[in-house]
Amino acid sequence: MYDVRTLFGPWVSIVILGAYAANLTQRGAPWRGDPLWSVEWLAITLFVVGPLVSAVSAVDAARLARPDGAYLIAPTRRRRRVFIRALLFCVVPAIGIHLFAYLLTLTFGHALSSLGDVLLGAAVLVQALSILWFGLLGSLLGRVLPVALAGLVGGVAAFSAIYALGLGSGGAARFALLNLGGASVPQIGLRYNTVYLLLQTTLFVLALMLFLAAPIKYREGRQSISPVAIPLGLFVVAVICASLLGPSDRKFVGPPIRPDNCHGVSPTICLYSEQSRVAASVDGSLRRIVVAAKSKGYAALAPERIEQRTSAYWPPRSVAWSLRVDPADVRKIAWVQEHAMPGLLLPDCEVLRSPEPPPARYLTDMRDLIATWSVVAGLPPVEDRGVVLSPAQVAQILDRWEECDL
DSSP states (O other): OHHHHHOSGGGHHHHHHHHHHHHHTGGGOTTTTOHHHHHHHHHHHHHHHHHHHHHHHHHHHHHHHSTTGGGGSOOOSOHHHHHHHHHHHHHHHHHHHHHHHHHHHHHHTTOGGGGGOHHHHHHHHHHHHHHHHHHHHHHHHHHTSOHHHHHHHHHHHHHHHHHHSSGGGTGGGSOOTTOOOOOOSOOTTEEEOHHHHHHHHHHHHHHHHHHHHSOOOEETTEEOSHHHHHHHHHHHHHHHHHHHHSOSOSEEEOOOOOOOEEEOSSSEEEEOGGGTTTHHHHHHHHHHHHHHHHHTTOGGGOOSEEEEOOSSOOOOTTTOEEEOOOHHHHTSTTHIIIIIHHHHHOOOOGGGGSSSOOOHHHHHHHHHHHHHHHHHHTOOOOSSOOOOOOHHHHHHHHHHHHTTOO
């Protein structure tokens, strides 16, 4: 098509493809199998894609706004359609790549069944609409800027918006329009906030309507700035009202659900099906250290049941010992001593959730317990070597921790 040869927008999709490919292959793709984490992981790419789309849309709009810019696009009877057409040539391929990347994450994560999850689909829709919003921002700015400045201003404006309207506006303390995700840890146990996603969608649609309603006026071949200032001003007012009145949490802790993938006896080890890729490795590592502790007389370090812990589910120690599982950590050589043992030993105490540092005695006890368990299991000594405790001393510390006497 003629427009493809003259506009920059269609060609930016090549760079966008590279950005998604780089993102999805980071850290060995640990998001696989966790549908919500897959959606959140995709959002990391938007920190690059958004400013890029805004910058390129601004350049194309600035070129079209020149008196001699009509040759850049196929003839149309309405000048408004020139800008809309140029915007779509940039935004539609970018959104298509984003949706395709989402399908890839579900396919390689063996989670295609989650396509029917309405909230996951709504979160992906919000991300797609954000790409359109970045394009609208760039296109509006490009109408009133010279070509030499349009790209720079469009990109900087998008980066600034990510900070001002994203997590930089106050984090989870209030509603943030561009809080689109970006989690780098497992999301099992979390759910999306329906009201939050609905409000984001409404504001993005409002931005599109204001863009379409903005009058096109030219002064000596250039558009006056007032038609651009009006929709931008109205949108800013709407965003400020949403941030003051809207919900503060984009995700919330869902109902507690116990892990459903259990194997073995003494100990029985239960993980969530989302972690099936690393289940064999986790099961083998945990079973080894528990069996070794039991055979050496350390019954206090030999739970009968171990369950995976999430933000929504933390079983009492009387029911099962628990730990969090991050597939990226499981691949580490020292996973057992750096993540598994501390996770299993961690007591469910309020003092450990406060911003204050834990008591010094607790840190010393944790170091000694890990050192003892490592020696008992025949693992290499940890860097910060502790004292090897007797079975009675281990039991005494764990009993004390059960009462949150740290």
